[in-house]
Amino acid sequence: MRAITVTEPGGPEVLSWTEVPDPQPGPGEVLVDVRATAVNRADLLQRQGHYPPPPGAPAYLGLECSGVITAVGTEVADWAVGQEVCALLAGGGYAERVAVPAGQLLPVPAGVDLVDAAGLPEVAATVWSNVVRLARLTAGETLLVHGGGSGIGAFAVQLGMALGATVVATARAVKHDRLRELGAVHLVDYREQDFVEEVRKVTGGRGADVILDIMGASYLGRNVAALAPDGRLMTIGMQGGRKGELDLGALLAKRGTVAATALRSRPPDQKAAIVAGVREQVWPLVEAGRIRPVVDRRLPITEAAEAHRLVESNEHVGKVLLTVG
Numbered sequence: 001m002r003a004i005t006v007t008e009p010g011g012p013e014v015l016s017w018t019e020v021p022d023p024q025p026g027p028g029e030v031l032v033d034v035r036a037t038a039v040n041r042a043d044l045l046q047r048q049g050h051y052p053p054p055p056g057a058p059a060y061l062g063l064e065c066s067g068v069i070t071a072v073g074t075e076v077a078d079w080a081v082g083q084e085v086c087a088l089l090a091g092g093g094y095a096e097r098v099a100v101p102a103g104q105l106l107p108v109p110a111g112v113d114l115v116d117a118a119g120l121p122e123v124a125a126t127v128w129s130n131v132v133r134l135a136r137l138t139a140g141e142t143l144l145v146h147g148g149g150s151g152i153g154a155f156a157v158q159l160g161m162a163l164g165a166t167v168v169a170t171a172r173a174v175k176h177d178r179l180r181e182l183g184a185v186h187l188v189d190y191r192e193q194d195f196v197e198e199v200r201k202v203t204g205g206r207g208a209d210v211i212l213d214i215m216g217a218s219y220l221g222r223n224v225a226a227l228a229p230d231g232r233l234m235t236i237g238m239q240g241g242r243k244g245e246l247d248l249g250a251l252l253a254k255r256g257t258v259a260a261t262a263l264r265s266r267p268p269d270q271k272a273a274i275v276a277g278v279r280e281q282v283w284p285l286v287e288a289g290r291i292r293p294v295v296d297r298r299l300p301i302t303e304a305a306e307a308h309r310l311v312e313s314n315e316h317v318g319k320v321l322l323t324v325g
């Protein structure tokens with residue numbers, strides 16, 4: 001088969017569509033003929049040599065895909081050849097075929113195009129596992145989403161609203177119109193406005209019950225300041241650095257929680273549990289049209305370098321998809 005390989009760590013130009021050995025499904029795995037994959041921020045880091053795949057994961061880029069099952073390994077009961085699926089991957093999505101642990105497969109939600117489905121598993125699993133499973137966001141609470149225009153953010157905004165939360169999102173002003181189309185989200189232009197003040201305005205001074213943060217160090221102090229009493233800060237990205245100063249006094253006074261998680265390095269049984277939760281709690285919202293895939297554009301996988309340039313420039317809103325075949 002062919003896959004995108006990284007000739008040496010570097011810029012988008014090191015991505016190359018080349019012949020590689022076909023994957024074989026092991027026990028408990030299925031083989032998927034990839035129809036599309038999606039670019040995630042982590043792919044840019046892996047390309048640069050900063051984010052090696054976890055042990056046992058395929059060497060190629062690609063944390064999610066959609067496609068058709070073409071072979072089923074031993075010990076797989078619930079999936080059959082010919083089924084259209086999407087999947088959460090530890091790697092290997094930028095390829096014509098990928099072997100996937102059965103627990104990481106999802107059916108394509110009714111009403112969603114097979115190609116668009118490629119952009120759902122990573123954001124659904126990340127956002128649901130943090131905002132719902134760990135932070136227990138409930139109806140009537142306020143969710144602050146940083147980077148509302150990111151793949152993660154555009155999904156989190158919709159999930160928050162579908163769960164009945166008030167949603168506040170930070171994004172550059174140029175993305176606000178596109179985000180307004182997703183629903184009644186309160187938007188903060190983080191370059192011009194102070195998100196702490198804006199969240200307080202929206203909540204009558206209370207603050208956000210849950211914050212989904214992708215910035216890390218540079219937002220740590222302000223995130224704690226923006227938390228409501230009993231608030232939960234979930235950090236999933238470190239675009240603003242990894243080491244910050246935490247005012248434990250401020251956190252303690254609010255009975256706040258600060259947590260950080262990474263999906264990719266979770267063992268397969270944890271990923272399977274998250275995927276099962278997504279299927280049970282998120283897929284019905286997608287099938288009801290309350291959460292839609294937000295696709296900035298589709299590019300052929302042979303233009304993966306162009307797709308990486310686009311994501312690096314932050315000009316996109318939602319997901320950039322790579323089609324295969």
Ligand SMILES: NC(=O)c1ccc[n+]([C@@H]2O[C@H](COP(=O)([O-])OP(=O)(O)OC[C@H]3O[C@@H](n4cnc5c(N)ncnc54)[C@H](OP(=O)(O)O)[C@@H]3O)[C@@H](O)[C@H]2O)c1
Binds near residue numbers: 040041235
């Ligand atoms: N821990 C995990 O399990 C996990 C899983 C998936 C993703 N992630 C992380 O989640 C983040 C989003 O991933 P993605 O693939 O969806 O990324 P993406 O689509 O590439 O988006 C990155 C976003 O960062 C925003 N941004 C940059 N500076 C900002 C600032 N100061 N304040 C607010 N937003 C800012 C940009 O929006 P503007 O153009 O508006 O600046 C852009 O939308 C990444 O950090 C990624 O590593 C973590």
